[in-house]
Amino acid sequence: MEGILGKKLGMVEYFTPAGEAVPVTVIQAGPCVIIQKKTKVTDGYDAVQVGFGEKPERLVNKPLKGHFKRAGVAPFRYLREFPVIDGEDYSLGQEIKVNMFNPGEKVDIAGTAKGRGFAGGIKRHGFHRGPMGHGSKYHRRSGSLAAKGPARVFKGRRMPGHYGNERVTTQNLEVIKVEPDRNILMVRGAVPGPRGGLLVIKKAVKAGK
Secondary structure (H helix, E strand, C coil), rough: CCCCEEEEEEEEEEECCCCCCCEEEEEEEEEEEEEEEEEECCCCCCCCEEEECCCCHCCCHHHHHHHHHHHHCEEEEEEEEECCCCCCCCCCCCEEEEHCCCCCCCEEEECCCCCCCCCCCCHCCCCCCCCCCCCCCCCCCCCCCCCCCCECCCCCCCEEEECCCCCCEEEEEEEEEEHHHCCCEEECCCCCCCCCCCEEECCCCCCCC
């Protein structure tokens, strides 16, 4: 299995043994529990479903209660699937911990970006503004939208609109430190989302695979 679920705790400055100060994101990675196994025989592919973050039983509906009961585990807030080579190598209730990663490894981390509501083209897409003098009459507007011939706005046109709150993946982040006793993973650089946001951490795919 090449991945785990985690929660973003924040960013700190970390000093390496060589004395270099690097920005790192601190993540509570796991422990995750295997809830369901999927195999080629029963489902057409090999994968395991894992749960992360316990959830009060009173907030769980009946179908999910039965799902957790079959696995013999307490309810979890988040459920995600990870592909595996052979689903038979795993068992229900098995814990997946952060010690699957080692310092120096590269990981890909996916999360939900911060929602910023409705934003203009300058903030959303990095457009340039016009002159700010009073006679300009063109400061932060989008400008011309359509060609004269079709007289319509082409699909995919970058315009003001909903900014953020979308799935973002940051690739090839270096693992700086792993603390298995505290379920802590530190990676170099920033990862998507706010504090407390759910993260999906996977080992980076090497070139040629």
